[in-house]
Amino acid sequence: MNLLPTDEQVQLVDAAKSFLEGEAPMERLRPQYGQVGNHDGKLWPQLGELGFLGIGVAEEHGGLGLGAAEETLVFREYGRHLVSPGILGLVLAGRLAAGDAALTEKILAGKAKVGLSIRRQGGGWHLLEAKDADYVVSYSEEGSELRAVSDYVEVTDIMCMDSHLLLQRAKLSAAKPLRAVKGPELYHVAIQLLSAYAVGVAEGALRMGVEYAKIREQFGKVIGSFQAIKHKCADMAIWAEVASCQVAFSSVVVADKRADAGFQVRASNLVAIDAALKNGATNIQVHGAIGFTAETEAHVYLKRAHVLDTLSGSLREQRTGMLRDPVPA
Amino acid sequence: MNLDFTAEDDLFREEARDWLQDNVPRTPQPPDGWPQREWELAWQAKQYEGGWAGVSWPKEYGGKGLSLTHQLIWFEEYARAGAPNAQLLFVGCNHAAPTLVAKGTEEQKSFHLPKILKGEVLWCQGFSEPNNGSDLGGLRCRAVIDGDHLVVNGSKIWTSSAHLADWQELLVRTDPDVPKHKGITWTICDMKTPGIELRPINIMTAPGHHHFNQVFYTDVRIPLTNVVGEVNDGWNVAMSTLGFERGTASMSEQIRFGVVLEKLIKLAEERLGPGVLEHDEIGARLAQLRAEWAATRAMTYMVVSKSFKGAPGSESSLLRAFVSQLKQRSRRIAVDILGSDSLELPEHDPWIRPYLRTYSETIAAGTSEIQRNIIGERVLGLPR
Structure with a gap:
């Protein structure tokens, strides 16, 4: 038993880190307020070239043949950089496409864009990052599907609370999905990676808040020396640590396809979304008025946390599920 | 990253499970006082006799000398078996012993560690003082060196189970003229030493529940051989204990x-x-x-x-x-x-x-x- 990444896993994380620092700087999230849309689609071919889109895809299908543990480590980095959640669409599509060589190749190379669909309360669907996409992925415990974006009809654009993302309402036509799998396995991967992304959001907000607390001065001192601020930062550190440990644990459980994957992944989701929401909010408070503006990215961490919550089927739904499974031995 | 246990780990787990199933006490743990002390010591002794006490402790002092992974497995099985939470023995097993392992002399280790493991003794902790709780480093309980002894005068408070304890891990001020963290000494105090008096303090869980004590020291003589680490280096010694507890x-x-x-x-x-x-x-x-x-x-x-x-x-x-x-x-x-x-x-x-x-x-x-x-x-x- 060892929850620390191996040397190979550390290398993978370092590669992701240096790529994102160069190509996805946080400054890209500081335009004037308004519906901004997703800039990150231009990262997909580069990530494809580096092999990141096929980490969990078997080697015979053109992937790296690794698993959920490695994907988790990389998704944490995506979360820190607030990379478009379209990345999840791509990664899930890569798995769903296995068996269709041409489709797999296109997706693993990042030559396609893949949106995500979420069932709306009262009927219909929400589509996220699907406006300029070729495909859309949906996932649930019953099964997961990859569809052509044209399967969705009566599509209307809606302003998204997280203004860096493209949101739409739509209905689903009777068209058959391109690819479909039954059972919860891919759903567990999706929730695991959303949770890993949420850990990155929690850590990114923590880092941003702590950095600001070290330089911002009031009453002649940096505000991080005041316990009122210091303890808020400590709380952020605690929540991020709780979430990152559980997400690391469940990543191995999912990779090993253990019977308790559902339980462990849900636990990860509950603590990681909770940490992302809390740290997103606390980071804004630590920043004070500037945190309430669109001139820093503090607000984006919070909004992205809400997006992750929704993409996970919401904390409310996950909590109901959490008590359904027996505690694993 | 992996959650795999070795075949040897699994065997260890199986043995632990079997032993616990046969040996976990069936009588209820008394809630306080001398009956609780005797009950917990008996359970500790039983674990020692079974070869399960001190899984990750060094072998030369009676432990099994195994890894922290084994310790983890033992605790998991312990919990699964519904084995009791040792409350009174916590300080001895989890503070005093690891501190002695890290900083004690050979004599201190070979005298105290086996007694703790075998369930023969109960330890308490003399750190907090009436005016020094969170500001532990400012503690004032005074000790002066007189020949080959420390002579202690002062008071400690919130001392859980002092009235049931044989030994105490005690922090005293040995040099008041240097910065506060540099004049503290960590010493082992025999609770039967003349000059120690207790005032019981009831806690909020129930009326009449004697748990805490204020401890008063009047010319209490402690041999210098009981000092753990160096005189005036007690802060560092104490931090190694607290680090372990956390x-x-x-x-x-x-x-x-x-x-x-x-x-x-x-x-x-x-x-x-x-x-x-x-x-x-x-x-x-x-x-x-x-x-x-x-x-x-x-x-x-x-x-x-x-x-x-x-x-x-x-x-x-x-x-x-x-x-x-x-x-x-x-x-x-x-x-x-x-x-x-x-x-x-x-x-x-x-x-x-x-x-x-x-x-x-x-x-x-x-x-x-x-x-x-x-x-x-x-x-x-x-x-x-």
Whole structure:
């Protein structure tokens, strides 16, 4: 038993880190307020070239043949950089496409864009990052599907609370999905990676808040020396640590396809979304008025946390599920 | 990253499980006083005789000399078997012993460690003083060197089980003229030494519950050979103990608490009906708590994983600060499930006294506020 990444896993994380620092700087999230849309689609071919889109895809299908543990480590980095959640669409599509060589190749190379669909309360669907996409992925415990974006009809654009993302309402036509799998396995991967992304959001907000607390001065001192601020930062550190440990644990459980994957992944989701929401909010408070503006990215961490919550089927739904499974031995 | 245990680990787990199944005490643990002391010492002795005491302790002092992974497995099986939480023996097993292992002389180790392991002695802790709680480093209980003895005068407070203890780990001021952390000495005090007097202090869990003491020292003579580490280096010695407590020492309790939460879920279903888990605020809280206890287990696994690379650092403060509040939130829910029955305080109640007891969690061994200072300053690098 060892929850620390191996040397190979550390290398993978370092590669992701240096790529994102160069190509996805946080400054890209500081335009004037308004519906901004997703800039990150231009990262997909580069990530494809580096092999990141096929980490969990078997080697015979053109992937790296690794698993959920490695994907988790990389998704944490995506979360820190607030990379478009379209990345999840791509990664899930890569798995769903296995068996269709041409489709797999296109997706693993990042030559396609893949949106995500979420069932709306009262009927219909929400589509996220699907406006300029070729495909859309949906996932649930019953099964997961990859569809052509044209399967969705009566599509209307809606302003998204997280203004860096493209949101739409739509209905689903009777068209058959391109690819479909039954059972919860891919759903567990999706929730695991959303949770890993949420850990990155929690850590990114923590880092941003702590950095600001070290330089911002009031009453002649940096505000991080005041316990009122210091303890808020400590709380952020605690929540991020709780979430990152559980997400690391469940990543191995999912990779090993253990019977308790559902339980462990849900636990990860509950603590990681909770940490992302809390740290997103606390980071804004630590920043004070500037945190309430669109001139820093503090607000984006919070909004992205809400997006992750929704993409996970919401904390409310996950909590109901959490008590359904027996505690694993 | 992996969660695989070796075949040897699995064998160890199986042996532990079998032994625990046959040997876990069936008589209820007395709630306090001398009966509790005798009961806990007997259970410790039984574990020693069975070869299970001190799984990760050095072999030369009676332990098994195994890895922290084995310790973790033992604690998991211990919790699964419903084995009792050793309350009175905590200081000896989890403070005094690791401190002696790290900083004690050969004589101190070979005299004290086997006694602790065999369940022959009970230790208490003399750190806090009436005017020095969170500001532990400013402690004033004075000791002067007289020949080959320390002579102690002063007072300690919040000393759990001093009235039941044989030995005490005692911090004293040996040099008042240097910066406060540099004039402290860590010493072993025999509680039968003349000049020690106790004043019992009842705690809030029930009327008449004698748990704490104020301890008064009048010309108490302690041989210099009882000093652990160097005279005036006691702060560093004490920090090695507290560091351990914040890290792995609480492992067994953290694992055990997951079992408590499952009992709470069952209690909620029994008292409020199965629907409570789906459509009720209680259900939502229980679900979040279940996820958080799962995460606590993962954090414990991470502490063990990090121990392969070195001793636990300040990061273990994150775990402790989280768990102390998690325990409060978990125990609190029993009150909400029980309704007006929560006002009843029968002699052997499984819910209300343990709930009240959790108010000590965020105070003892460094308040939550001190923990957050440590996290802010040592983990995050914020200025003092």
